[in-house]
Amino acid sequence: MKHLTEYRDADLVENLLQQLRKVTTKPWNIMEVCGGQTHGLVKHGILEMLPDGITMIHGPGCPVCVTPVSHIDQAIELALEKNVILCSYGDMLRVPGSGISLLQARAKGADIRIMYSPLEAVTVARENPDREVVFFAVGFETTAPANALSVVQAKKAGLKNYSILSAHVLVPPAIEAIMLDEETRVNGFLAAGHVCTVMGLSEYYPLVETYKIPVVVTGFEPVDLLEGILMVVKQLEKGEYRLENQYKRVVWPDGNRQAVDLIHSVFEHRDREWRGIGSIPASGLFLRDEYRDYDAHVRFGPALASWASLAPSAETVECLSGDVMKGKIKPVECPHFGTACTPEHPVGAPMVSSEGACAAYYHFSSQNHYQEPK
């Protein structure tokens, strides 16, 4: 398939691996920030092809993984107790809240619908004027423009029954939080290609300068990922730190100005709780005051029992997902991995989504499942 197969070319991959083997003289820990990149690395079996010295650390860029338990509980309460039509992206459905998941709530009779776009939810609101429709607006900068647009459209159409439960998070503050952690082992970053497609590169220069660390904006296909890793390692081996753009065919330095303006006109930055990690300053997107009528927190907040618990997320068993997402431990080093915590009974969110580091390891990593006969 055009625009895809050329980035999955076995010869190109081998060539990049050879270069990588040649330039790597020391062990390096590289974090791929985005869950889509984690998924690509495991899906194509790249982790096991890398030279021994290169360790990939799977970052916090899986939006469903970092959505606080309290938000999931709120979504469930809205759908189950308040007769709300709750619309959500698909992979949010299996993530456990403090009690049940949205999927289990749906089985109990809640009206929960999977959407590919929040604009579908606006249509649902238009078609059901007597029901409240809430879109569970989860995601990074990639989904923010469409979610913002849904609010703008709902306002323009005069809809009184549409709101969003915003759980939006931002990448640069998360990178900063990882670098500020004294125990961090990260030597370089693959920044998330699609986030930068929207936002451009400007936010990353200060990070590179402040923390003196290589950042390479990288795509998601095997050739992209390996080229990104190679670019980071080349910098590290020379003792350099720069922002580089591997994903030039998609990412423009200025990003998508229209989308950025839209995000800023609808949302503002505030501190935000990340599941497993804690609060990160100015890392969340919240609706501005002029759109408060479309904010599910404002609309339903006082009426919901689960709203009271905006405290840090409580996991049922001690989940070490924060340490995993900060790169302090590998998923297999967690005592619950594969025992108390499996995709069937996830303890923490990274075991749920296929982009979550723990689930990726559990599903794909052959070392945990079989051993070649000697």
Place this chain on the structure above:
Amino acid sequence: MTKNKPVVRFTCPMPQTDFDTITIGHGSGGKLTRRLLDTMVFPLLNNEWLAGQGDGAVLNLHGRMAVSTDSFVVSPVFFPGGDIGDLAINGTVNDLAMCGAQPDFISLSFILEEGLPITELWEILLSIRNACDAAGVRVITGDTKVVERGKGDKIFINTTGIGRVHHGAKLGEAMVRPGDKVIVSGPLARHGIAIMSIRKGLEFETQILSDTRPLHEICRSLLYGYGGGIRMFRDPTRGGVATVLHEIADKARLGIDLDEKHIPVEDEVAGACEMLGLDPMYVANEGLFITIVDDGLAADILGDLQRWEHGAGAAIIGTITENHPGTVILNSAIGGKRVLPLITGEQLPRIC
């Protein structure tokens, strides 16, 4: 030599009825039920067994027989390339075919939702008739129930089929040996993507059609040609190819090594899967089968398969191995290697 019968689709104008939607009375067993059957069902599907209109059909059977039952709840009921009617016949016909059987008889039970337009029921009945003709199977007994509006989803169908098993068929996981090859009869994931595209209102440059079709002839011809060289058949419907291969590895206590670059997926389907965040290995198929075959015969079997119209895309995608029993390993197209996992539940589309 042609291995494909010309398809003549039976069409028939809808008979005059004095009702335009299904009502609760159509499931009462009384006059309305009788009128529904007499005007719509019997004229289309009649045969000596149905003509008796008894409580059941009496059959004379001997030899090895296969029986299979399946319920069909697809939504939407009409989709690109088919509808719930041909799906309900082909689904059970194919389950029999996977047992190495020639489907002979089939039962047909409807659970209709009050309010179903008669025109839609007629369309579905026509599809059933055509699918029965194509498979050479006869409807010999059936049932009709109606549930209140909101208690169903237009129409649910259950079919149970009976068929004679081919004398040369010795099929099952117990027959699978290390070194055997895994063959898939065509490109993956068409049915699931056809359904998803209409549910999500997605449009592609070329419409992706469901692959629903009967598979018994192609399977029997392989059994006829290769007998015990065919270890087993499976049709990868729900859960897709990955799920079926897992079951095979698990039951046979053997491993499977797959070669990603040989797994056939059409460009449109691959593109749709990328867009929807789905993996074609887990998407449903309706006119596809997997067969495990003797290594020495694999090339001949593949050649035979590819001479069928719907086998043109067939490919050898992997090998049975003693290593890693119970595990399916995918050798990725770029030279990597990973475990092909069994997914927990419904495949949920990803955000990124």
